[in-house]
Amino acid sequence: MFPIDPPRAPRQPTAVALYAADPDPGTVRGMLAAAAGVAVARGWTVADGGAVSDDCLLTQAPQTRPGWNRLRELAELRRITIVLVPALGHIGFTWAVWLAEQRFLHCRGVSVVSVEPMLDAIMTGENR
Template sequence: MSDIQHFPPGTPRREPTMVALYASDPDPDVLRGMLAAAAAVSAGHGWTTTDDSVVSDDCLISQAPQSRTGWARVRELAEQRPISVVVVPSLGHISLSWKQREAERQFLRRHGVSVASVEPMLDAILSKAVR
């Protein structure tokens, strides 16, 4: 049997939305919680996350994004085009500096990648994960 999927004429084919999850915090427990919240939001949207696109840095978010190895990985994924969304706990995880954050978001946009922040939903998601 063929593994080629057949779609009725006129049916648009939708590729799965590939995402990267990113967070930065020196506390590994906090980091796991934030990544779990980002994963829940991603799954809720039907987005696909692979093991190599769950990225983190074990430092404070006050550190410049250009100096973080995890953020460098996010940039690399954007350049390689396997992702179309980066899910972060809050936009501050990109940078606390508005100027740096906007420069990074501009870089991502040039590569067709948008940013989704779970900050408004984070408390609700974390409380469900703890139960």
């Protein structure tokens, strides 16, 4: 006789936050739109209030950015499972800063995903 597996709970959609930082509002809109497109293509859901941006250069410390602090709050409240960024540099410009922010997110069950390599795959058709 074979063991019977217990019924699995329906899979919940992945809740993501989109984040970008740039002094040019048009550039930020484009980056967030690209990230939203990747999220939709993956079947992920953008969390309520999860499209977050900052009007600053990437060299500005992340914890001094209001948008990044909002994203950290979403992670603390466990409303997101993924942060989708245009490139990993949007989280922190130096290795130490990036690593500290990544650890903060990871400790709250949040993964970081960069849109950049996925867009390359989508544009070249490797994603089919």
